[in-house]
Amino acid sequence: MNDMTPVKATTPKDWETDQEVRWCPGCGDYAILKAVQRTMPEIGGTPENTVFISGIGCSSRFPYYMETYGFHTIHGRAPAVATGVKLANPDLDVWIITGDGDALSIGGNHTMHLLRRNLDCQIMLFNNEIYGLTKGQYSPTSRVGTNSPSTPYGSVDRPATPCAFALGSGARFVARGFDVSKNLPDVLKAAHAHRGAAFIEIFQNCIVYNKDVFEDFAAPKGADGHQLWLRNGEPMLFGSEKSGGTKGIALDNVGLTLKVVDVVDGDWQSAGVIVHDVTNRSLAHMLVEMPFGEFPMALGVLYDDPRPTFNDAVIAQNESASAGKSPDLGKLLAKGQTWTVAEGHPET
Template structure:
C-alpha cells in the first residue's frame, strides 16, 4: 500500500457485500454489523486493504457480509490466522470477529497469546453469554445458575470476564460497548486508532437463547443508573451526573458516591485516565448492581507491536545479504539420490 496514494471516500454501501445477511430476526449481530459498516468510511481505510477474520459461531458469519477480504476459519483459531495475515502483509488492516465461546473456551489460549504479543489488529468479541450456534448451551461467560441444555439444573461455573481476561493477558487497549448503543462507533474508532491489539467486548443480545440478559443496564429505562460511559480526562459520573465513582482509600477499591449540586470534585469523584491500568482492573471487575456497567475505553496505553518487531528483526537479519534460494537449499548436509535400476 502506497501511503502517498489518496484514499477515495467510501460510503457504508461500499462496505456491504452482496450476501444475504442471515441471523435470527432481532439478533444483536445485525446492529453490530451496521455499526461497523457505518464506521469504516470514517476511518480513512480502503476495503481492498482490509481483512476480517472469524472463528466459529453466530458472529463468525461476519466476514461474508463485509465487502473486504476475509477468512471464516475454525473454532478458536482466528487469532492464529490473523497473525499470519498481518505478518505476511503488515500494511493490511486486520479485524478479528469472535464470540465469548469461540474466544474464551477452545480459543482462550490463542486469544491470550495474540493479546500478550500485541499484534496490530482489532478484536471484537460479541458476548451474549451463551452458545447460540450450537443451540443454547452455557458458555464461559454464562452466569451462575444459567439453565441450558448442557446445564439443566443451572450452571455452577464461575463466569469469565472477557475484559479482565484481556487485561490479565497483557492487552494494551480494552473497551466495552453495547450492540444497539449510539456510542459503539466511537468505541470502534478508538480501537482502530490504537496501534496494537485493541480488544473490544460488545454486549450482544441473543434473542432466542438468552434474551434480555443485559436488560438491567441496556434497556432505556435502566441506562441512566446502569451505564457509566467513560471518557479520558472526564469525571466518572452517571445517573445524570448525580452519582459517581470515588476511590476508597481504606480498601483501595472503588465506591459509588452521591454528587450534590453538580460539584463532583468536592464529592471526590475520580477522573478517568485511560493509561491507569490499576483502575482499569477495578472497573472491569465492578459487580453490576451495586455499581453501573463501565463502558467505553477502559484502558489505552500503546507499546511496540509484535508485527513491527518481526518486520524490524527480518530487516536487520537481511541487511547486507543477497537472496540466494539455491545457496540456502544447498546449505548444510546434502546428498543426491541416484536413479535406481528397475527391479521386478
C-alpha cells in the same frame, strides 16, 4: 498506488455485500454490523485494504457481510490466521470477529497469545453469555444459575470476565460497548486508532437462547443510571444526562476499592469522583471487576496504553537478519549435510 494518489471516500453502502444477512430476527449482531459499516468510512478505511477474520459461532458470519477481504476460519483459531495475515501484509487493516465461546474456550490460548504479543489488529468479542449457534449451551461467560441444555439444573461455574482476561493477558487496549448503543462507533474508532492489539467486548443480545440478559443496563430507555461511560480526562459520572450525572465513582482510601458517591449540584470534585485515566492499568482492573448492581456497568475505553507491536518487531528482526545478504536458493539447498553423486557411480 503512490502516496500522492487521493483515496476515494467511502460510504456505509460501500461496505455492504450482496449476501443475505442471516441471523435470527432481532439478533444484536445486526446492530453491530451496521455500527461497523457506519464506522469504516469515518476512520478512512478502504475495502481493498481491510480484512475481517472470524472463527466459529453466530458472530463469525460477519466476514460474509462486509465488502472486504475475509476469512471464516475454524473454531478458536482466528487469532492464528490473523497473525499470519498481518505478518504477510502489514499494511492490511485486520479485524478479528469472535464470540465468548469461540475466544474464551477452545480459542482461549490463541486469544491470550495474540494479546500478549500485541499484534496490530482489532478484536471484537461478541458476548451473549451463551452458545447460540449450537443451540443454547452455557458458555464460559454464562452466569451462575444459567439454565441451558448442558446445565439443566443451572450452571455452577463461575463465569469468565472477558475484559479481565484481556488485561491479565497483557492487552494494552481494552474497551466495552453493547450492540444497540449509539456510543459503539466511538469505541470502535478508539480501538482502530490504537496501534497494537485492541480488545473490545461487545455485549450482544441473543434473542432466542439468552434474551434480554443485559436489559438491566442496556435497555433502550431508563438505563442511563446503570451505565458508566468512561471518557479519558473526564470525571466518572453516571445518572441523569440532563443534570450531568447524579452519582459518581470515587476511591475508598481505607480499602483501596471503588465506591459510589452522590454528586450534589454537579460538584463532583467535593464528592471525590475520580477522573478517568486510560493509561492507569490498576484502575482499569478495578473498573472491570466492579460488581454490577452495586455499581454501574463500566463502558467505553477502560485502558489504552500503547507499546511496540509484535508485527513491527518481527519485521525489524527479519530485516536485520537479511541485511547485506542476497537470496540464493541454490546455496540454501546445499547448506548442511549434502553429498555429490559422482558420474559413473552405480546409482547414476
